[in-house]
Amino acid sequence: xxxAPMTGVREQEANAADGLKAFGFWVYLMTDLVxxxxxxxxxxxxxxxxxxxxxxxxxxxLPFVLAETVLLLTSSFTCGLALLxxxxxxxxxxxxxxxxTLALGASFVALEIYEFAGLVRAGxxxxxxxFLSSYFTLVGTHxxxxxxxxxxxxxxxxxxxxxxxxxxxxxxxMLFSMFWHFLDLVWIFIFTVVYLMGANLL
Amino acid sequence: MNWAALIFGKLSWSVFxxxxxxxxxAAFMVCCALLVLAxxxxxxxxxxxxxxxxxSLDPKRIGVMYIAVSGVMLVRGGIDALLMRAQQxxxxxxxxxxxxxNHFQQIFSAHGSIMIFFVAMxxxxxxxxxVLPLQIGSRDVAFPFLNSLSFWLFAxxxxxxxxxxxxxxxxxxxxxAYPPLSELAYSPTTGVDYWLWSLQIxxxxxxxxxxxxxxxxxxxxxxxxxxxxxxxxxxxxAGSMSLVVFAFPILTATLALLALDxxxxxxxFTAGGGGNMMMYVNLxxxxxxxxxxxxxxPAFGIFSEVVPVFSGKKLAGYFSMVLSIWAIxxxxxxxxxxxxxxxxxEADVNAFFGIMTAVIAIPTGVKxxxxxxxxxxxxxxxYTPMLWFMGFVVLFTLGGVAGxxxxxxxxxxxxxxxxxxxxxxxxxxxxxxxxxYFAGITYWLPKIFGxxxxxxxxxxxxxxxxxxxxxxxxxxxxxxxxxxxxRLDHYAAGLGWQPLFIVAGIGVLIIALGFAxxxxxxxxxxxxxxxxxxxxxDPWDGRTLEWSTASPPPAHNFAVLPTVHSLDAFWxxxxxxxxxxxxxxxxxxxxxxxxxxxxxxFVFLFGFGVVWHMWWLAIFGIAGAxxxxxxxxxxxxxxxxxxxxxxxxxxxxxxxxPALMPL
Numbered sequence: 090x091x092x093a094p095m096t097g098v099r100e101q102e103a104n105a106a107d108g109l110k111a112f113g114f115w116v117y118l119m120t121d122l123v124x125x126x127x128x129x130x131x132x133x134x135x136x137x138x139x140x141x142x143x144x145x146x147x148x149x150x151l152p153f154v155l156a157e158t159v160l161l162l163t164s165s166f167t168c169g170l171a172l173l174x175x176x177x178x179x180x181x182x183x184x185x186x187x188x189x190t191l192a193l194g195a196s197f198v199a200l201e202i203y204e205f206a207g208l209v210r211a212g213x214x215x216x217x218x219x220f221l222s223s224y225f226t227l228v229g230t231h232x233x234x235x236x237x238x239x240x241x242x243x244x245x246x247x248x249x250x251x252x253x254x255x256x257x258x259x260x261x262x263m264l265f266s267m268f269w270h271f272l273d274l275v276w277i278f279i280f281t282v283v284y285l286m287g288a289n290l291l
Numbered sequence: 292m293n294w295a296a297l298i299f300g301k302l303s304w305s306v307f308x309x310x311x312x313x314x315x316x317a318a319f320m321v322c323c324a325l326l327v328l329a330x331x332x333x334x335x336x337x338x339x340x341x342x343x344x345x346x347s348l349d350p351k352r353i354g355v356m357y358i359a360v361s362g363v364m365l366v367r368g369g370i371d372a373l374l375m376r377a378q379q380x381x382x383x384x385x386x387x388x389x390x391x392x393n394h395f396q397q398i399f400s401a402h403g404s405i406m407i408f409f410v411a412m413x414x415x416x417x418x419x420x421x422v423l424p425l426q427i428g429s430r431d432v433a434f435p436f437l438n439s440l441s442f443w444l445f446a447x448x449x450x451x452x453x454x455x456x457x458x459x460x461x462x463x464x465x466x467x468a469y470p471p472l473s474e475l476a477y478s479p480t481t482g483v484d485y486w487l488w489s490l491q492i493x494x495x496x497x498x499x500x501x502x503x504x505x506x507x508x509x510x511x512x513x514x515x516x517x518x519x520x521x522x523x524x525x526x527x528x529a530g531s532m533s534l535v536v537f538a539f540p541i542l543t544a545t546l547a548l549l550a551l552d553x554x555x556x557x558x559x560f561t562a563g564g565g566g567n568m569m570m571y572v573n574l575x576x577x578x579x580x581x582x583x584x585x586x587x588x589p590a591f592g593i594f595s596e597v598v599p600v601f602s603g604k605k606l607a608g609y610f611s612m613v614l615s616i617w618a619i620x621x622x623x624x625x626x627x628x629x630x631x632x633x634x635x636x637e638a639d640v641n642a643f644f645g646i647m648t649a650v651i652a653i654p655t656g657v658k659x660x661x662x663x664x665x666x667x668x669x670x671x672x673x674y675t676p677m678l679w680f681m682g683f684v685v686l687f688t689l690g691g692v693a694g695x696x697x698x699x700x701x702x703x704x705x706x707x708x709x710x711x712x713x714x715x716x717x718x719x720x721x722x723x724x725x726x727x728y729f730a731g732i733t734y735w736l737p738k739i740f741g742x743x744x745x746x747x748x749x750x751x752x753x754x755x756x757x758x759x760x761x762x763x764x765x766x767x768x769x770x771x772x773x774x775x776x777x778r779l780d781h782y783a784a785g786l787g788w789q790p791l792f793i794v795a796g797i798g799v800l801i802i803a804l805g806f807a808x809x810x811x812x813x814x815x816x817x818x819x820x821x822x823x824x825x826x827x828x829d830p831w832d833g834r835t836l837e838w839s840t841a842s843p844p845p846a847h848n849f850a851v852l853p854t855v856h857s858l859d860a861f862w863x864x865x866x867x868x869x870x871x872x873x874x875x876x877x878x879x880x881x882x883x884x885x886x887x888x889x890x891x892x893f894v895f896l897f898g899f900g901v902v903w904h905m906w907w908l909a910i911f912g913i914a915g916a917x918x919x920x921x922x923x924x925x926x927x928x929x930x931x932x933x934x935x936x937x938x939x940x941x942x943x944x945x946x947x948x949p950a951l952m953p954l
Contacts (some may be wrong), residue, residue: 102879109433109434109506109510110434112506112509112510113433113434113502113503113506116502116505116506116536117502119536120498120502120536120537120539120540121540123536123537123540123541124540124541124543124544127540127541127544127545127574128544130574131544131548131559131570131574134567134570135559135565135566135567135570138558138565138566138567139565140558140563140564140565215551215555215556215557216555216556216557216558216564217564218558218564218565219558219559219561219564219565219566219567220565222551222552222557222558222559222564222566223559225557226547226548226551226557226559240917240921244921244924244925248925261924
């Protein structure tokens with residue numbers, strides 16, 4: 090993909106190609122949503138199968154989870170600001186907001202690892218009971234997605250460093266932000282269904 | 292610390308097969324692979340193979356590769372079928388038959404998994420690749436590189452499942468690996484892991500391919516091709532790919548959960564620890580039932596192209612065909628529970644799913660009648676694709692009626708897990724799906740290669756398949772009523788089943804003869820191709836856009852992109868005889884790339900590493916796949932340009948000498 094100035098027809102073709110990629114990625118995200126739906130279904134079936142182990146009420150630390158939530162939602166906000174900066178043509182601003190997104194996302198992953206490690210140390214790991222298997226898998230799959238997003242942010246930043254806000258950099262940024270907002274959406278469901286309902290607050 | 296275990300995982304010298312039949316199978320496969328490699332080296336074709344085929348992003352070539360892999364896998368699955376028939380024909384009374392029980396179980400598990408995932412799916416994606424872009428008047432699919440990656444993931448899965456012949460054993464838990472049998476406690480060897488990871492890898496390829504084709508249909512159609520001007524094959528693929536996009540993530544999740552149980556000691560489906568094995572059965576069939584329609588819808592689409600062309604009429608009831616496709620798509624998600632009526636759900640639940648299942652017969656019946664109405668008063672030409680259709684329509688209707696019988700929960704309580712069920716679903720998959728794909732391959736191969744397949748051998752193949760099928764599965768319907776259950780490795784002599792099993796065995800031999808005729812047909816057609824060249828691009832007097840371009844088409848499919856004004860666009864153009872106003876333009880095409888093979892190769896290493904608990908290899912594989920995918924997103928200069936002058940020169944040259952796809 091070259092970034093030389095384009096003539097009218099080529100520009101239209103390139104716009105159409107970018108639109109196609111964005112649409113394709115949308116559909117991919119919908120398939121990912123079906124995957125999460127399956128994991129939610131497994132959690133819904135197994136969340137009472139504690140097999141003598143702890144229930145959600147015993148292990149969920151809601152203030153801690155609230156901190157995770159705030160981190161992730163804020164990172165979604167900074168990701169949106171990065172996109173706005175890019176639209177305004179500010180490579181510097183885009184880069185800065187992506188740095189913030191990276192830091193917030195990494196903190197979220199760190200907190201989740203800390204939470205999981207604490208549970209495993211206490212003997213409440215994923216092999217303790219069916220409930221814990223489904224809990225670790227659902228929340229962990231979301232965490233894995235966030236963790237995979239971190240090198241992706243780095244790749245977008247590398248593209249901006251190398252070529253500025255070129256067409257290909259903007260496309261990478263656009264796809265990444267769709268992915269990131271999608272993870273935010275899934276987390277809202279996890280926060281509600283797993284943590285709030287699990288702690289009997291809803 | 293045990294260093295050997297750290298490096299080799301569960302691999303050791305004892306993983307090679309020890310019984311003579313399994314050893315023979317492994318040796319045969321290794322010899323075949325070595326022979327192929329030697330032949331390529333001898334012919335000096337490696338460079339050609341790499342640059343023209345393996346790295347190609349041309350859907351027509353990817354389609355041919357899909358069909359080649361599936362053809363090889365059909366041999367493997369077919370040998371499994373012969374062994375099973377041989378076992379059941381001989382294992383009666385005092386005789387234990389030719390196979391050990393454990394080996395027999397591996398064979399029926401492999402047969403089902405291979406036939407569905409690597410034969411039917413591969414033929415389906417192969418034909419879709421060959422035809423779909425041409426039929427919608429497009430130069431390519433929406434994401435050409437993703438298409439190559441999808442194929443190589445499919446091929447990686449195929450290699451992994453065949454590796455189980457040589458290293459270790461295969462799953463004994465049936466083609467859908469129900470827990471708790473498939474859990475570590477009852478299947479401690481690597482067999483189920485081979486099953487899990489070969490399906491997971493090829494399933495990922497299928498998911499990506501489904502997404503790609505769905506978007507291709509939505510976004511890449513020729514100018515003027517409104518939805519109601521799309522050929523029915525395109526509609527059927529749209530339905531099938533929608534199902535792929537919704538159903539395959541469920542398979543991915545389900546396989547992942549079983550893998551977590553087996554490798555990390557979790558308790559999703561285990562007998563203890565609070566696991567729920569019926570959740571597995573629900574999840575796997577929430578994918579598995581749509582999967583049946585993923586396979587059959589494109590076959591319906593093929594027949595909807597073949598029947599009008601060979602009847603010289605337009606398809607009867609186009610609108611009702613489209614409507615019935617979407618009715619089937621919708622209903623296919625509401626019937627999964629009929630695979631386990633005996634689970635013990637309450638009567639209301641069983642009644643709901645029973646009624647929904649029976650209701651699917653209505654849109655399917657609409658299609659059968661439309662095809663027959665298309666033939667009515669048509670000038671029918673009995674070429675082999677039409678023969679496959681007529682074989683299909685008889686057998687499929689009978690098999691469908693058997694399906695409606697099974698849809699009644701009280702009848703199902705008697706018939707479930709019996710050979711009646713086995714006979715029913717083989718009727719749907721063999722005479723429905725496979726006959727449809729054979730018709731499609733015979734119908735469209737002249738377009739792709741530029742010559743027709745030999746008719747006389749094609750007919751012989753058809754009649755062998757038809758009568759072989761009736762002989763092989765007719766007895767199974769009867770045996771099912773007599774109480775013979777599926778997956779039986781031995782039965783008492785007094786039951787009187789042996790004669791029927793022997794007849795079924797003879798039937799499979801006749802099917803094998805039919806397959807041999809198909810191989811002979813391909814060989815003879817290639818040798819004599821210059822006598823059956825298609826110089827017109829339209830050998831069958833076709834109706835849709837793929838016949839408007841040359842056979843074989845250039846890599847860019849159409850020198851000038853077509854504009855569509857009606858349904859059956861090419862037929863209409865032929866009737867009106869409108870001289871095309873030719874104005875050539877520059878064409879941008881994707882360059883070939885080996886990135887798909889590299890990424891899929893790393894994924895294969897990951898799969899092999901996880902199966903054998905070689906964790907360093909698994910980490911290496913997944914990291915390699917991730918990094919090479921990232922590198923690909925930074926690739927520049929991925930396109931080449933064919934100038935308008937070059938296109939024009941090519942078109943003029945084509946008028947003089949018929950092109951042949953380089954063989």
